[in-house]
Amino acid sequence: MATGESGASLSEIKLGPGEGIAGWVAKTGKPALVNDVDSDDRHAVKVDISSGYTTQSLVAVPMVYEDSVIGVLEAVNKRYGEFEQSDLTALSAFAGLASVAIANARKFERLTSQNQQLKEQAFGKWELIGKSHAIAKLRDLIQRVAPTPTTVLITGESGTGKEVVAHQIHQLSPRENGPFVKVSCAALPETLLESELFGHERGAFTGANDRRIGRFEAAAGGTILLDEIGEITHSVQTKLLRILQEKEFERLGSGKTMTTDARLIAATNRDLKKSVESGEFREDLYYRLNVLPINVPPLREHPDDIPLLIEYFLSELSEQFPHKIRAVEDDVMDVLMSYSWPGNVRELFNLIERCAVISRSERITMELIPPEIKGTTTSGEMSGAGLDLTLPQAEEMLIRRALKLTGGNVSKTSRKLDISRDRLRYRLKKYNINPKEYR
Template sequence: MIEDRVVLVVDDEPGHRLMVRAVLEDDGWTVLEASSGERALTVLAESAESGTVPDVALVDMKMPGMDGMQLLKELQMRRQGMPVVLLTAFGSVGSAVDAMKRGAFDYLTKPADNDELTVVLGKAFEYHKLVRENVRLKAEVGGDLNFIGASPGVERVRDLIAQAGPSEATVLILGQSGTGKELVAEGLHRASNRASRPLIKVNCAALPDDLLESELFGYEKGAFTGAVKDKPGRFQLADGGTLFLDEIGEMPGALQAKLLRVLQEKTIEPLGSVRTIKVDTRIIAATNRDLKREVEAGRFREDLYYRLAVLEIRIPPLCERKEDLPLLVSFLMRKLGNKNNKIIRTVTPAFLDALSGYDWPGNVRELENVLERALILSRSDALGPDLLPPQVSGAREAAVDLGPGFSHAMTSPASLEEAEKLAILRALEENGNHRERTADALGISRRTLQYKLKKFGLTRR
């Protein structure tokens, strides 16, 4: 089977980069290049947006500007768990060994031997896979609610949660309403060193401005009419833990300034108080607004935006990851069945096709409501398109037995998946099995095509 492997090669010598690229591409790697440490950080940020996120970094020790040791430190902060292999001159092996003590995976001497290069990077890739699998298994064994899905977009979100969770960085979660921003915040908290401390949630859009301020910072007795006793704010309640500020784009300007001060100084002042209180609270924020546009329009502070967006996690809307619908339906039907004391064992291909033909403006939240409606209206243990609301329902129906408790449900291909598989096979045949041309013909990225090939068990011919 095809296994997508991505490496970031950072070297200021163009000739050596060219040689390394040729060797690694011949070995099946996707190669991202950077000529300096500074450029490498830019490429890393861009890779999260494009979906071609590196699994391994190959970094030259001696470079002008940011050298290999400095870049190693930055990569450890931004992509925790990603192995870094260092390239060093023969006379500088001592410094490479020192770098391994600081967390580098391995080192190679320049010019790198081709066989040694592929072997070491292969081991680094397998190590990275193991780290990610351990994170996934830990979440499953712990009974955590996973971010359901297997699409490239969801895998990218999971990967960013695993990387950013253990850090102390502020995180800005971006996504439409109903995509699961709160689930991502919970995942970040569980993956952090603060998991044993509280996760306190505040919806900035649900509270009036004056009440939001007192909720965040607390107040002292007599601060205003009705303040009959001291009350700690959410920052104090989250001390040592995490504060999740949902819908941060709705926060008024005066409070934005106060929040910026907290982020800078790690102190708060309760209403009616002249004393400052030190707090150790990690901030995770979320919004369905485009904060860059809000900054340009003068509705959101630019300095606060950059303080919050140390790392951005964009959650794809459901319309961009419809291949996750079978998994989501399977999970949600179990959940809703338990809630409503009703078991659904059978769905129809037409039911799934109808779901896949709808754009889901309300995202997963809307899907859950539609499924609960269908479950409640069903007179048997089967779901057909007639149980869907008019804007979602389809026309065709043929029963598919999913087995007890969905043991077979949604894991075997329904008609939608079969059609997708056939389309990929046809495109591969028409393009001589060339992956890049096939991806272009299908209108998807090469990485997404590789994911589909692996998903459907299609091997390289």
């Protein structure tokens, strides 16, 4: 993280592992004190070039937590004079405190997300609910890919139902009686992720006290879901590519080549194409994964499914909560259907669960709805278009809403929106909207 005047431009710069003086510190775990940066071969000139800033002197110390380097703290260009040993000592002391704070924050984040995952698994029926055109299309695609052994890449915003789709593919495939194994690629650091995926022999790395089979082996005859695939490092990417091409891998610390017949499904909420462009993701792996892309639409693109989703969640939740909520008041439903749901179906589920916990009546009433959901709907027609939407998203939403009101009639819609038919047609094309879907 960079602060100070050039902070914003610096935070855009990415250095590979071991690159630059900070990279050297991260790799070796040793501190560095350099007062003539220009003549130090470890210095990465690209930092200065892209920030338009000249580094003259710096001190950098590793941030260490439980024996591993989790970051580097660096101070550049002392205002007067040069950096001294005492600066290094002070920075090290600060780094020690900051490491603990950061490690704790990361742990907390991990636990929160694990908690959500456990909740979803416990709930886990993994049914795909929805009758909208968008979900019907999705279901159709699932039915076509499920019987094949092809690798599938599921993309879509967070909480849209990517994991639901992966389970559906497994359940409708000839492997339905085999195992379904999920690995969250973002949850583990590199070595642990590799040993999780491929297994390890005893003594393969510090802490590997016994032999362990990997998730690819565990998924034999079934399906393996690699969740958050956009987060994996180059080393894991290379091993995955080999699995996709040759079906081969080795356990960590073993020379014996193993083969796998698990069907691979990958999921991500990142734009992998962009990660390829920035060099973070191997292009060849991207093309291998992207044979059959499935995009799961955000909830704001199929709001007509909201009543059905709520009904489903309520019936599932009624097993846990004794006082049954049976209905949602009409004005509440209006609000929910015009909200933009940045957290998608997961956000809707969490809201309904909260209502089920705190409601004393059999109905979901307006006072149970938090202000950020109600707040965006105060201006009548523009309801839903809070600042969590971009201008194009708001435009698309308005067009869809107008089409819904006119039953897909283009002339009426253009009049309602007060634009020419040609302009409306242009926009329909731009947003890939088919007015027939609204008839």
